[in-house]
Amino acid sequence: MDKQKQQEYQKMVERASPNSPIFADCLRAFLVGGIICTIGQCIMNFCLSMGADMENASTYTSVILVVAASILTGLGWYGKLGKFAGAGSIVPITGFSNSVTSPAVEFKKEGYVLGVGAKIFLIAGPVILYGVISSMLVGIVYYFVR
Template identity: 50%
Template sequence: MSENIRQQMKEEAFQQKFNQVKPKPPLLKNIIWAFVVGGFICTIGQFVLDYFLSLGMGKKEAAGSATAVMVFLGSFFTGLGIYDELGKRAGAGSIVPITGFANSIVAPAMEFKREGYIFGVGAKMFVIAGPVLVYGMVTAFIVGLVYWLRQ
C-alpha cells in the first residue's frame, strides 16, 4: 500500500514539473488561422449555394448540391496533399466544415489502399469518420424521438 502511495506522490510531483515546462500552444495565432480558413471555406460554400439558387433550384436541392461540391473539393485537396498542410495550421477551422469530414474519409482511404480494397480502403475508410456518423445518428434519433413525443 505504502508503495502505491509513494508511486502516486512521485507521479504527482512529476506531473507538476511537467506542467511548468509544457509549451503552450500559440492560442491567438491558432484562433486567427481557424477563423480565417474556416470563414473562407464557408464563404466558398455560400457562393456555391447562391450559384445553385440562381439557377432556379429549390432550397433543398441547392443545399444538397452545394454540399456535394464542398465534399468533392475537400476530397480533391486531400488527394493533392494540400488539405493536411492547411489543417496543420487552421485546426478546427478546416476540420469543422464539411470539407474536413471529406478529408477524414479520404485520408484513411488513401493511406490504407496498400492493404487492398477490402481490408484496406473498405474497412479503414471510416476509422476517423465512423464515430462521427454513429453519434450523429444516435443524436438525430434522440432529437427525432423528442420531437415525435411532443406532437
C-alpha cells in the same frame, strides 16, 4: 505516495511543456474557416440563382465542398492546409471529407476490402454512428412531444 509523486511530476511536466500559440491558431482558424464558409455561400447562391430551392441548394453545396476537399486530400494539399488552419479546416464539412479520404488513400496498400474499405470509416464511422444515434434520440423526443 506513488500517486502523489505522479501528481507532482504531472505539474512539473505542465510547467516544462510549451503551450500552443492559441491566439495565432484561432486567428488562422477564423480566416480559413470563414473563407471555406464564404465559398460555400457562393456555391449556394449560384445554385439558388439556377432555380434550386433552399434545401437542394444546401445539399449541392455540401456535395461540391466534400468532393473538392476529397480531391485536395488526394493531391496532398488538404493536409498542408490543415497544418496551417487547424480547426479552420477540420470543423467545416470539408474536414469530414478529408477524414474519409485520408485513410482511404493511406491504407490502400493493405488492399481494397480491409484496407480502403474498412479504414475509410476510421474517423467517419464514429461521426456517422453518433450523429445517427443523436438524431434518433431527437426523433424519439420529437415523436412524443410534437
